Amino acid sequence: MNDTTIIFNPSSECSSNLQCRCLTISAYQWSLIRTFDVSSQQLAIDESLFKMLANVWSINLSSTKLPLSFSKWLTTTTSIRHLNLSSAILTISKWEWCAENLEWLDISKMSLRYLAISSNCKLRYLNANNNVLESVFLASTTLEIVLLEHNRLKSWPVPPTGIALTRLHTLSLTNNQIDYLPDGALVHYPQLQNLDISRNILCNLSVASFPSIGMQIRSLNVSHNRLATFVHPVLPSLLLLDLSHNSLVSLDSDLLAGLPLLQHFYLNSNVEIFSQCHQTCWLNALIQMLNLVELNLSNCQLSRVPDLSPFEALRRLDLSRNKLTTIDGYILPKGLQRLDVSQNHIHTLTNFSVEKLTSLQELDISRNPLLCECTLAELIPLFDAQKLNNADLYYCFSGSWQYPLRSYIDNVHSCIHSTSQLLTVLLNAIFILMITFTMFIFITFLLCRYRIHQTIFIPFKYTPLTMSDANAVDL
Template identity: 25%
Template sequence: MGVRFRELFLLLAVCALSLSEPVNKTAKSSTIPIFTQYDDYEGDEQEVLFNEDRPCPRDCICTVFQGYKIAKCNRLELGTQKFGDDITDLVIENADPGLPIKLTDHIFRKVGLHQIATVKIVNSTIDYVSPRAFYGLSELYAVNLVNNNLKDLHPETFATNKKLLLLTLSHNPLKFPESGSDEYFLNATTVQELEVSYCSMKNISANVFKNLSGLMYLNVAGNNLTDIEPGTFKKLLDLEELDLSDNNIKSLPDDIFSENNELATLNIQRNPIDTVYGLQISDLLTLNAGQTKIKFVGPSMFNGMTYIANLNLSGNKMQQIHNQAFHKLVELNYLDLSYNNLSFVSSELIKENIELDIFKISNNPLLRYLPVEGFNCSAEQFNIYLFDASNCGLEEIYDNSLKTFTALSVINLSGNNIKTISNKVFSVCPKLVEINLADNMLTTLDVKIFEKNNELGKLFLQGNPLKVLSAEVFIHTPLLTWLDMSNAELTALWKTNKNQPQTLLANLTFLNVSQNHIIEIKQTELDTLNHLRSLDISNNPLVCNREFENLMTWLSKRKVSPNANTALIANLATNPKEEEETYSWEFLTRKTCGASSVHPVEPLPAVSDEEIWERIDEDAQGNFDLKNTLDDGKLADDTKVNDNKLNDEIVDDLDKDDDDDDENDEDEDENEDDDDASEDYDDGEGDDVDLKLKLIEKPTMKKPVAKQEKEQVKIAIKLLENDSVYDDLEPEVYVQASVDEQQHGRYDYLWPILIAIFSSLLLLIVIAKVVMIVCSRRNKQIRYNSAIIAAMSQPGRTKKDCGLVYQQLSEDLTGPATPKLSRYQPLPSVTVNASNMSYESSPFHHSNIVPEAV
């Protein structure tokens, strides 16, 4: 029976080996990824899987953004491209101008874009658009055809797209109906935002927008328009924003916006318009009339626009404004009168504008003074939080010029000719968080100038001829985080005194003192700057000394940035080679001190000899740290000397002690001991010396010590290892030169222990592995034996049927066979409901009601 069992086992083993190779091949082929099978396919068109179930056509890249499937292509060609119906956005940019795009009948449906929602074809060439090109696209809501050299567009092109909201056609030489014609431009009643800027529109007829009744935003800027007929916008009852900027419009009819009751924003900047008097726009909130030819603002210019909140009259070269010009604008929040030629501003100018938040009169070079008693206010105080009077030629700021601006947060007085500022100017503005006094003529600042500005966070003083600045200026600004004093004439950082608080500029994070005449900056001047993160001291004649080295060490330890960008820009005119180096404190050190002092060191604390001996006296028991004592005082000589010289010096020191003891009538026994010690030491010249130490000489000024105290001080230094003369002494201090060897000896047994531990772990792992292999083989053997016995027990089964036995066994082990998948069979599809698409989540969302982003 044993022989037959072995023969049966061997026969089964041979059969298993013969069938193992094809079974393994079958198993491997059944686990090939689906993507690999598709990658092997090469047909007329190369297919790239998109989202696992749709192919992306050639010349396109398909991506997914916020759940929407976008196809970005560089051309659109019928017959060679086929899109999946899950594509929601088509983007074609910078297509080859030699292959112009033709939008023929039903082209988007023919290429498979049935559910397309947005079409963007920009910076390309479109030489033809069929009236039925966009036919049948029921989900289309945004079309962007910017800069495609498009010349003709049929009026009914978008008539069937009932969900179309955004249409952008700017920068195309389009043809528009001529003046006086009954024709219309487009029939698209659902479009809410239309942009036809820079489209060579010479004139606008009364009927051009009559079939665009749903418009809420219309941009016709940059078309060189000269005249607009009065009834042009009467059909646009929902119009909220109109942009007429960058045209050649000289005047607007009084009743041109009489029917546009929803119009809230009107942009007419950069037009030769000299007045807006007579316009009736009852609900207008924003009027942008900058860079026009309005030279004078009368008291009734804005009578038909009394609810204006934002008014921009900048860049008009205005010379006069009536003191009651804005009195009827009671809702005014923003007023910009910058870049004009105003020489006088009345104190009554904004008296009734109590809701004003931002007031700008910058860049009026003829304006010398602000109102002496400030701007009058009908409510006593304004709500203005930003006042900009920069680059106005102001020579003085009076004490009461800002008395009605108590809510002021930001004030900009830079670029003027202010020489002095009283400490009362900013005291009426306790909420100031930013003050800009840059580029004036200030030579100094009153120490109490910011006494009431406890919330000040940023201060700009650059470009002033400041020579001396006291640290007391910043005592009342504990929240200051930004301080710029660059490009001045400072010779020192600031003057400090002993009574200044420890919290001075404690929150300062940025400090710029570049391009000054500072020779030295002490570390103590920056000790209170605990939050400093950036310091610019470039372009200063700094001197290399101990204070400079201490400063570099302090800045490096605090990880303060040298503000490299500003420093490099400032050095462009000096040495172009410095741009290539990374600006750092090491670089500044090399530039200031040269290569000799690259690593600054901190100074050692000054310790007198008397303090050293006091420490020795206090540690009479011999447990003081001799190394620290030597480091605190004068360092011992580190140069190597021979043994004889060292012995002689020590003997001389001991003899000197003996002489001192004789003069003070001390114990003769101690003198004899010292003499013997010196004689024995001389005899031991040939022995090895473990320690070479030069003792510090006592100061010439002898310290009076009582006899009883001196007897307690005994310092015995063991110099020779085997000197029997010193064995009888009771040393209080042992200075051992072999400390490092003893410490090293503690780790002599560490490596053998670690090696033994790792060897044991490795042996355990090997034993565990062998046990696992034996157990697995035993289990397999039992499983195979059980399967064989079960197979042989079936009627009619013999040894010849070993192949069937193996087949059944392999199925038991590997599980059910994997069915073959046809390489051409489509994968299960996932439908996308395009009707659930939201306007906000689309990549073509126009957040600022300007369709240029489409």
């Protein structure tokens, strides 16, 4: 593609004739274009094209082949504000160019090793993901979002002395090789709200890395690192904290006290986090976090469920892949909407019914050795229908026999129905016994009255003595 023509690849209808594969664009047509998108076409761009883009403010050259002169043109153009070069082929390893009014730049997947954004650049959005960056220089104070994911960075990016990125609110460094945060690491980003440093090789964090006051961080992701402990920085605005997939052995109770607004807390896959919970446990300090909406304790070797009933805001609770043997509905929040207790050792659900947990919408108890109990039939509306039909996921035991839970529930009577029937039979039996006993007492009473009556009213008949009777009496 050049300043006048787009040449298409040969096709079955047009192979040898070059004229039928050409699309001509006049200078007047170029002057009308404001958005230019030839992405994903694997076009080879001729340098003559760039002079025709003087009035274009949005350019997408993703997956195209660019000439080396492109970088020189970029430093001279004044119109462009939005530039996408993702996966573009440009034989350079360093990026250090910025158009005068450029605000949005995507240079991901370009195999870059070095990146420099100078202080005179007006860039607001920068995406440099999926490169091989080993060094980054950020000096532009207009930056708001910086994405440096999937690179080879080994150190925390620090602006030049005397410069603070006061507008930066989102910084992502996930999937790099950063092993520590220097003292004052976040001082240079006073308005930072979203920080993702997951999937690095961090072994510990220092309180000195976080400023003591003024931090606005609302989301902090340090998952998939090597942390054994986590400090308690002052983060009063934090709403989301992800510490999952680390090597935590405990948590400081002061940390939980310092997160009054926290709503989403992920601790899953910290298999030693309860190892020091013998008499006292950090888990008891959870009571201070009454704004929690989501709590994930999956794969933490948890053997008992703490009393979560005071957590009125809690809506999602994940306790899967632990060592639980029972779940008591009384210690769960009444407003809970989703509960995952799959892959535990649960035999029975205590005090657990739809009537008690009125807000519950989803329940996953798959891969548990459940006892075949009629109470399970009441929970059918909460199960995933597709999973329930899978006998490898849902099953129950009766004696030494294992049954698919779906089949068992289809053939068992409801506990409520069975209880009402039993109650009716019991009441009828009591009623009959009472009538029988009453009749027995009544008949006994009548018989006694009859015998007494006979004794009192036997008639007396006078018979005069004969002479023989009188002689016998005298003797």
